[in-house]
Amino acid sequence: MEAQMRLMFAHLGFSQVVARSIVADHGIASLTDLLRFESSDIDTLCKNIQHPGGTIAARGNQQVPNPGMPISTMAQSNLKLATFWLMHCLERVQRPTTPADVTRDAIDPFSRQQKTEETYEPPTEPPKIDEKNWVKMMEAMEEWLHLIPGERCCCTYFRDIIVSIYDVICES
Numbered sequence: 001m002e003a004q005m006r007l008m009f010a011h012l013g014f015s016q017v018v019a020r021s022i023v024a025d026h027g028i029a030s031l032t033d034l035l036r037f038e039s040s041d042i043d044t045l046c047k048n049i050q051h052p053g054g055t056i057a058a059r060g061n062q063q064v065p066n067p068g069m070p071i072s073t074m075a076q077s078n079l080k081l082a083t084f085w086l087m088h089c090l091e092r093v094q095r096p097t098t099p100a101d102v103t104r105d106a107i108d109p110f111s112r113q114q115k116t117e118e119t120y121e122p123p124t125e126p127p128k129i130d131e132k133n134w135v136k137m138m139e140a141m142e143e144w145l146h147l148i149p150g151e152r153c154c155c156t157y158f159r160d161i162i163v164s165i166y167d168v169i170c171e172s
Helices: 002-011 016-024 031-035 039-050 073-092 104-119 134-146 152-171
Strands: 055-057 063-065
Touching (some): 016 039, 031 073, 039 073
16 A cells, blocks of 8 residues: 555655655555645645755764755645545545545546635525515525535425425415
């Protein structure tokens, strides 16, 4: 599994040395380990690899500052997107996933979804209920429900309920 994880990190744009460090030194040896990371954790991980601090032995046992390892911005961005993609696959749709599945081709389509979810703010004010104008109320409720991600089917269900109630009221 560690070899697959190193290969996955390399496919995301990390050098072989950095991929080895992520797996061996930082303990990210499985997809579930990576799934625990949030965007800020990935920033911290990359910063720690780039600027680890401390000293290392140089020629003649002379101690020099540890220079760290370079990480491209693209690799860091890809790792954040891969973590989002893993959360989608493993937690939302429970799709079995291996490190070999984490490729740029697989994660790139999720870039827009990730940005949408990061900037999402739920609606703060529910629609006003107007008992005199059922059609307008139904349209307002449907529009409000469309503001909530993942609730598109709820709109149809809600509309059908309102139409049924309206029919019952009109028949009375």
